[in-house]
Amino acid sequence: MSLSLEDDCPRCDASEFYKAASMRIQLGTKKKWHCTNCEYGFVTINGIDTSA
Numbered sequence: 488m489s490l491s492l493e494d495d496c497p498r499c500d501a502s503e504f505y506k507a508a509s510m511r512i513q514l515g516t517k518k519k520w521h522c523t524n525c526e527y528g529f530v531t532i533n534g535i536d537t538s539a
Contacts, residue, residue, distance in 0.1 A: 492520055498527045 492504040501524035508519040515533035522528065529538035 496522045496525065496527055498522065499525045501525070 490506050492506070493502055494504060495502055496504070499522065501522050503523050504520040505523055506518055507521045507528065510517050512532070518531050520529055520531065529536060531537065
Protein backbone atom coordinates (compact mmCIF):
# COMPACT_ATOMS: atom_id res chain seq x y z
CA MET A 488 0.00 0.00 0.00
CA SER A 489 1.46 3.29 -1.10
CA LEU A 490 1.56 6.40 1.07
CA SER A 491 2.20 8.74 -1.87
CA LEU A 492 0.70 9.31 -5.30
CA GLU A 493 2.21 11.08 -8.29
CA ASP A 494 -0.29 13.29 -10.13
CA ASP A 495 -0.44 16.93 -11.25
CA CYS A 496 -2.00 19.34 -8.77
CA PRO A 497 -4.54 21.68 -10.44
CA ARG A 498 -3.72 24.52 -7.99
CA CYS A 499 0.10 24.53 -7.95
CA ASP A 500 3.04 22.96 -9.81
CA ALA A 501 3.50 20.07 -7.37
CA SER A 502 3.26 16.52 -8.62
CA GLU A 503 3.11 14.53 -5.38
CA PHE A 504 0.24 13.81 -3.01
CA TYR A 505 0.30 12.09 0.38
CA LYS A 506 -2.39 9.81 1.76
CA ALA A 507 -4.15 11.59 4.61
CA ALA A 508 -6.68 8.87 5.43
CA SER A 509 -7.98 5.48 4.34
CA MET A 510 -11.11 3.60 5.31
CA ARG A 511 -13.17 0.62 4.15
CA ILE A 512 -16.71 1.52 3.15
CA GLN A 513 -19.49 -0.44 1.47
CA LEU A 514 -18.30 0.62 -2.01
CA GLY A 515 -14.66 -0.35 -1.38
CA THR A 516 -11.63 1.49 -0.02
CA LYS A 517 -11.93 5.27 0.34
CA LYS A 518 -8.63 7.21 0.38
CA LYS A 519 -8.08 10.93 0.96
CA TRP A 520 -5.11 12.49 -0.82
CA HIS A 521 -3.58 15.93 -0.16
CA CYS A 522 -1.02 17.95 -2.13
CA THR A 523 2.38 18.30 -0.49
CA ASN A 524 2.58 21.99 -1.52
CA CYS A 525 -0.88 23.47 -1.04
CA GLU A 526 -4.21 22.68 0.65
CA TYR A 527 -5.73 20.89 -2.37
CA GLY A 528 -7.15 17.44 -1.68
CA PHE A 529 -9.31 14.80 -3.34
CA VAL A 530 -10.84 11.40 -2.61
CA THR A 531 -10.55 8.09 -4.45
CA ILE A 532 -12.88 5.13 -3.99
CA ASN A 533 -11.48 1.83 -5.30
CA GLY A 534 -8.97 3.81 -7.35
CA ILE A 535 -11.61 6.01 -9.02
CA ASP A 536 -10.83 9.71 -8.66
CA THR A 537 -13.85 11.68 -7.38
CA SER A 538 -12.40 15.15 -8.10
CA ALA A 539 -14.53 16.38 -10.98
